[in-house]
Amino acid sequence: MVLIGSHPILGFAVYFYSLGATVILAARKMDQLKSTAKEIELLGGKCDVMQLNIRDANQALEAVNQIVAKHGKLNGLVNNAGGQFHSPASKMTPNGFATVVDLNLMGTFYLCKAAFDGYMGEHGGTIVNIVADCRNGFPGMVHTGAARAGIINMTKTLAIEWGPYNGIRINCVAPGMTISSGMKNYPEKVLDGFIANGWMNPSGRFGTESEMAASVVFLLSPAASYITGVNLPVDGGYSLSRSDAKGPEAMYNPKGSLMRPYIGWPSDEKAAIQEVDAPTGIVKLFEKYKALAVNGINRDSKL
Ligand SMILES: CCCCC/C=C/C(=O)SCCNC(=O)CCNC(=O)[C@H](O)C(C)(C)COP(=O)(O)OP(=O)(O)OC[C@H]1O[C@@H](n2cnc3c(N)ncnc32)[C@H](O)[C@@H]1OP(=O)(O)O
Numbered sequence: 001m002v003l004i005g006s007h008p009i010l011g012f013a014v015y016f017y018s019l020g021a022t023v024i025l026a027a028r029k030m031d032q033l034k035s036t037a038k039e040i041e042l043l044g045g046k047c048d049v050m051q052l053n054i055r056d057a058n059q060a061l062e063a064v065n066q067i068v069a070k071h072g073k074l075n076g077l078v079n080n081a082g083g084q085f086h087s088p089a090s091k092m093t094p095n096g097f098a099t100v101v102d103l104n105l106m107g108t109f110y111l112c113k114a115a116f117d118g119y120m121g122e123h124g125g126t127i128v129n130i131v132a133d134c135r136n137g138f139p140g141m142v143h144t145g146a147a148r149a150g151i152i153n154m155t156k157t158l159a160i161e162w163g164p165y166n167g168i169r170i171n172c173v174a175p176g177m178t179i180s181s182g183m184k185n186y187p188e189k190v191l192d193g194f195i196a197n198g199w200m201n202p203s204g205r206f207g208t209e210s211e212m213a214a215s216v217v218f219l220l221s222p223a224a225s226y227i228t229g230v231n232l233p234v235d236g237g238y239s240l241s242r243s244d245a246k247g248p249e250a251m252y253n254p255k256g257s258l259m260r261p262y263i264g265w266p267s268d269e270k271a272a273i274q275e276v277d278a279p280t281g282i283v284k285l286f287e288k289y290k291a292l293a294v295n296g297i298n299r300d301s302k303l
């Protein structure tokens with residue numbers, strides 16, 4: 001039984017289904033949740049939806065209590081809900097900063113605490129908190145950098161404090177720039193900048209939803225049974241290389257690297273799971289990645 005805070009990237013659901021998990025999707029917009037649930041069911045998965053604003057601690061506990069009352073357990077939690085807006089720190093208002101900290105840091109704490117109080121403190125369980133690459137600061141998004149760094153530290157503390165409670169494990173996944181529906185939240189100019197600079201990464205590209213999903217499922221699964229308190233960057237090496245003093249042209253390959261994307265589902269699967277609900281520029285990039293993943297061709301050479 002896995003609670004995913006947010007309308008999740010569909011890839012998660014596919015993986016959880018393959019592990020035999022029942023997935024509960026929770027976010028504010030029910031329409032979106034229901035259509036994702038329908039797609040999961042079409043694939044043969046089991047899925048429930050519930051409305052939840054993670055910024056409300058009472059709602060978080062109520063959600064956990066409802067799940068335990070209905071399903072008898074809650075042994076997995078993925079804190080995926082989150083976001084921010086782009087702004088230089090000099091132009092950010094105190095309320096703008098506080099809002100993003102409230103959503104990401106407080107919201108994640110409320111869900112972790114609710115899961116502990118409502119089920120895991122007594123029975124154990126596994127939690128994955130989705131953060132973002134904030135290893136070397138987060139220029140243009142000071143609020144989310146501070147909030148995500150807070151989550152990473154909180155995760156370490158909870159791993160130590162809650163490990164002894166029936167072996168609760170809690171880890172973070174830090175996605176690099178990822179092709180996802182979240183890109184709809186950014187102005188075109190910001191997106192164009194992201195796309196134009198996509199090659200400035202040892203992988204030469206963005207990440208895919210499947211690559212994020214696979215790492216989350218690994219950390220939730222018994223295969224990671226001795227891993228707790230870590231932050232796993234899933235970013236093609238970007239966080240390691242960003243602080244290098246050399247210019248990007250000297251470090252990276254402007255033509256793109258040969259790090260083949262993992263799309264995570266076969267090309268002849270249902271069409272619905274091969275789409276990404278994102279602005280045109282991002283969808284075009286995804287189409288390119290799909291071709292690379294399926295055909296194994298990058299630039300002009302075969303892998
Ligand atoms: C490795 C690099 C990765 C980088 C890429 C990252 C990608 C992703 O994370 S994808 C996920 C994308 N999804 C989102 O980012 C969702 C974004 N939006 C939200 O979650 C919410 O809109 C919110 C949390 C940012 C704001 O929620 P809300 O409570 O509705 O906020 P208010 O409208 O009440 O405003 C509060 C406060 O914040 C200021 N503000 C809000 N949006 C903006 C903005 N776009 N630009 C500047 N300021 C903003 C707003 O003005 C308020 O402040 P005051 O005016 O001082 O009251």
Ligand SMILES: NC(=O)C1=CN([C@@H]2O[C@H](COP(=O)(O)OP(=O)(O)OC[C@H]3O[C@@H](n4cnc5c(N)ncnc54)[C@H](OP(=O)(O)O)[C@@H]3O)[C@@H](O)[C@H]2O)C=CC1
Pocket residue numbers: 005006007008009026027028029030032052053054055080081082083084103107130131132133174175176177178179180181182183185
């Ligand atoms: N895409 C990327 O490049 C990166 C993404 N990330 C992080 O990964 C996570 C998933 O990103 P992605 O799928 O791209 O983003 P999306 O914006 O598509 O997903 C965010 C989800 O969070 C939910 N959500 C937002 N606020 C709340 C709230 N108060 N209560 C409950 N649910 C809420 C939204 O649903 P609803 O509006 O219905 O509530 C939405 O389904 C986010 O935390 C994001 O910041 C990190 C680094 C890079």
